[in-house]
Amino acid sequence: MKFEFGVYSLGERIPDANANVLSAKERVENIIQMAKWADEAGLDVFGIGEHHRLDFVTSSYAAILSAISRETKKIKLTSTLSVISTADPVRVYEDFATLDLLSGGRTEIILGRGAFLESFSLFGASLDDYDQLFEEKLGLFIQLQEQEVVNWKGDFRSPLHHAQIAPRPVQPKIPMWIGVGGTPASAERAGALGANMVLGLLAGEPERVQYLAKLYWESAEKAGHDLSKLQVSVTGHSYIAEDGKQAMHEFTPHYNQYMGHFMKDRRQFFPPVTAEQMMSQRAANQILAVGSAEELAEKILYQHELFGHSRFMGQLDMGNQPTARVEKAIDLLANKVAPIVRNALNK
Structure with missing residues (x-):
């Protein structure tokens, strides 16, 4: 299986160092x-995350992906991720089936619970039902993939009686991934269902979360799924420059802005870090995907030994990173990192 590379945006719009905020x-x-x-x-792939706050612009993420579908030719388009717990799975399926038609069969979807909770109160869902909502909504979405006419009954949505689910996508099924943070049950569920798994990794040593990948692959094998057809993706904060030290110096101020803004929102203090303090994160045995192209490739290959993953996606635009630098980082990912990793894995 070809190792894939992609980028994604969460669409945050937070104050920059001069307290300026981009318009939506x-x-x-x-x-x-x-x-x-x-x-x-x-x-290979581009993603947009779902958020429902004034400091994000991606509440209607499927609409933005639809606009992108008409401006691009080959790249796969996905959510990163869709908060299925608080959405109507029928509406989500219809949106992504339509996106598949618009893009000519380039659509994927990542389903999960998300790191923010604003959608629960916004859409009338209770946090007391956190796990049950996800289980039920995920199960319904899977059924919608399988059947054009659906009969279904659950606890959190009105029943479906001979409901016609349209349109149908170009692809027989929309490739489905399940987003996993640090919950073992989520990794086991993804494997048991035979869905692809996305590991959202932000910091620390990858060995600490290797058990999640192990649980996923073991659960998939136990359920009788063909492991050769399954994928694990690693996603997280990322930035690339020609030189590793340059990358960290350019990344750190925006990392501080991003983390400081959202930690303050949660009434927690984020102590700003210096580029010098962050330099150790360039090492292969650290999750944070920041450095030179060669350093990032070494990091991906190191993690491949631990997770058996076949896709990497980086959040390159976080914290008001200048667009010119984002463009350069994309070029480095595609034309330097990807060839190094693919050549190493094909030996």
């Missing part, structure tokens, strides 16, 4: 441009 229109246009660069560079 500017931020959306930047995301579309980022996707076009990724497509032109030859990357």
